[in-house]
Amino acid sequence: MCIDLWFGGLATTTNTTTWAISFVLHNLEVQDKIHQELDRIIGSDRLITTADKNDLPYLNAYINESQRFTNLVPLNVPHPTSRDTVINCYSIPKGTGVVAQISTVMNDE
Numbered sequence: 001m002c003i004d005l006w007f008g009g010l011a012t013t014t015n016t017t018t019w020a021i022s023f024v025l026h027n028l029e030v031q032d033k034i035h036q037e038l039d040r041i042i043g044s045d046r047l048i049t050t051a052d053k054n055d056l057p058y059l060n061a062y063i064n065e066s067q068r069f070t071n072l073v074p075l076n077v078p079h080p081t082s083r084d085t086v087i088n089c090y091s092i093p094k095g096t097g098v099v100a101q102i103s104t105v106m107n108d109e
C-alpha cells in the first residue's frame with residue numbers, strides 16, 4: 001500500500017508543482033493575479049490551509065489549467081468494462097481491461 005501511495009502521489013504532485021511554477025515564471029500577468037488573490041484572501045499574517053481552497057477560485061483554476069495543459073496523466077489506470085460495449089464498430093465484451101486516454105478530453109477543443 002505504501003508503494004501504491006508513493007507511485008500514485010509522487011510524480012503527479014511534483015510534476016503539477018514544477019509545471020505550475022514554470023508557467024507563472026513565463027506569465028507574469030497571471031502570477032500577478034494569483035498574488036493579488038492571495039494577498040486579498042490570505043494576507044501576510046498566516047499560512048494558507050486547505051480550508052482556504054474554496055475562497056481561491058483563480059488559484060484553483062490556474063492549477064486545473066496547468067494540469068490540463070501539461071497533460072499530467074496522459075494514460076489512466078486500467079478499468080474493466082461493466083457491460084458489453086461497441087465503440088467505432090469494435091465490440092468490447094463486458095470485463096475487458098480498457099485504459100482511458102485522458103489527453104483526448106484535455107485537448108478536445
Ligand code: HEM
Binds near residue numbers: 004005008
Ligand atoms: C495532482 C496529483 C494527482 C493526480 C493528478 C492523480 C491522478 C490520479 C488518477 C487519474 C487516478 C486514476 C483514477 C481512476 O481510477 O480512473 C488516480 C488514482 C490513484 N491515486 Fe492519484 N493522483 C494524484 C495524487 C495522488 C496522491 C498524492 C496519492 C497518494 C498519496 C494518490 C494515490 C492514488 C491511488 C492509490 C489511486 C488508485 C485509487 C484506486 O484504487 O482506485 N494520488 N490518481
